Amino acid sequence: QQQVKQSPQSLIVQKGGIPIINCAYENTAFDYFPWYQQFPGKGPALLIAIRPDVSEKKEGRFTISFNKSAKQFSLHIMDSQPGDSATYFCAAAPPSARQLTFGSGTQLTVLP
Amino acid sequence: NAGVTQTPKFQVLKTGQSMTLQCAQDMNHEYMSWYRQDPGMGLRLIHYSVGAGITDQGEVPNGYNVSRSTTEDFPLRLLSAAPSQTSVYFCASSFDRNSPLHFGNGTRLTVT
Numbered sequence: 001q002q003q004v005k006q007s008p009q010s011l012i013v014q015k016g017g018i019p020i021i022n023c024a025y026e027n028t029a030f031d032y033f034p035w036y037q038q039f040p041g042k043g044p045a046l047l048i049a050i051r052p053d054v055s056e057k058k059e060g061r062f063t064i065s066f067n068k069s070a071k072q073f074s075l076h077i078m079d080s081q082p083g084d085s086a087t088y089f090c091a092a093a094p095p096s097a098r099q100l101t102f103g104s105g106t107q108l109t110v111l112p
Numbered sequence: 113n114a115g116v117t118q119t120p121k122f123q124v125l126k127t128g129q130s131m132t133l134q135c136a137q138d139m140n141h142e143y144m145s146w147y148r149q150d151p152g153m154g155l156r157l158i159h160y161s162v163g164a165g166i167t168d169q170g171e172v173p174n175g176y177n178v179s180r181s182t183t184e185d186f187p188l189r190l191l192s193a194a195p196s197q198t199s200v201y202f203c204a205s206s207f208d209r210n211s212p213l214h215f216g217n218g219t220r221l222t223v224t
Contacts, residue, residue, distance in 0.1 A: 009152070034212065043116070043202050043215030044155070089154055093209075099145070099170060100213065102154035 003027050004092050006103025013080055014111050021075045021106045023090035028071070030092040034100070035064065035075050038087045047088070048075070080110045114138055118203050118216035125193040125223045133188040133219050135203030141214070143206045144186040148172065148199040149218070155202065161186055193223045 005024045013019045025033075034049035050057045050064040050073065057064045061078040077084055087107050091100040119134045137144065145160035147170075157170030161180040175197060177189040186205075190197060200220050204213040 004154075006154070041217065043204070043217050045215065046212040049212070099157055099160060100155075101171075102147075102156070104152055104154045 003101045004090060004103045006090050006106060008106060009104070010107045010109075012109045012111065015081060017080050017110070019077050019080055019084075019108055019110070021088055021090070021108070022072065023074065023092075023103050024070075024072045025092050025101075026071065027092070027094065027101075029094045030101075031095045032093040033064070033066065033073050034091050034093075035062075036089045036091065036102075038089065038105075044089055077108075080108075082110045082112050084108065085110050116203055116205055116214050116216035118201075118219050120219060121217070123219060123221050125190070125221065127193060127195060127223060129193050131190050131193065133190075133201055133203075133221070135186045135188065135216060136184050137186075137203075137205040137214070138184065139205065139207070139214065140183060141205035141207050141211075142183065143208065144180065145170070145204050145213070146176070146178065146186070146188045147202045147204065148197075149202060150199050158188065158201075190221075193221075195223045197221065198223045 035047045036044035037047045038044040048059045048062045052068045063076040066073045090103040116137045142163045146158040147155040149155045156172045159178040161167045200218045202218045204215045206213045
């Protein structure tokens with residue numbers, strides 16, 4: 001049973017576009033929602049994270065929007081650049097531990 | 113400060129062989145974990161440890177053993193390799209539950 005569902009599986013945008021990646025979770029006990037960025041041949045790296053007490057968090061060109069009632073959260077990348085081309089994973093964790101449950105990933109391609 | 117170091121980077125095994133994937137971190141992190149990454153399935157937790165001498169199972173523990181004799185090292189043992197264990201394996205660590213996970217660069221394992 002997939003507890004964190006991520007979509008789309010792949011996404012292609014032009015430079016300057018605003019790709020949006022969506023995730024939905026089932027476990028209402030989750031209280032930590034990070035996004036990870038992964039380049040080929042590398043491990044995932046934390047991009048940005050949010051807790052359910054806020055509805056939006058912005059760090060540079062990356063924004064997380066969080067909808068607690070719908071159990072959904074999304075990543076927006078403003079003014080996307082070819083260097084943003086990577087695989088993005090959403091994840092969630094309960095308050096009792098650091099075990100992350102990951103979404104299936106989105107392969108983003110930003111065309112020059 | 114090397115972060116999380118995984119060895120080897122690549123490994124090919126025959127069905128039934130055993131091997132150990134090494135993971136070491138030099139950040140004095142208490143929490144360490146192993147994930148496997150398969151296409152379309154994101155990262156799935158195999159085993160984790162909250163400190164030296166303490167380990168627990170994750171989502172997909174069957175066929176794998178771990179031990180944590182020191183804070184720095186968290187090896188993953190495949191007891192009798194199977195083709196279903198062909199995957200990319202990532203080790204990760206964090207200081208505590210409120211700190212981000214740091215991932216190594218992975219070990220790509222092929223079982224024939």
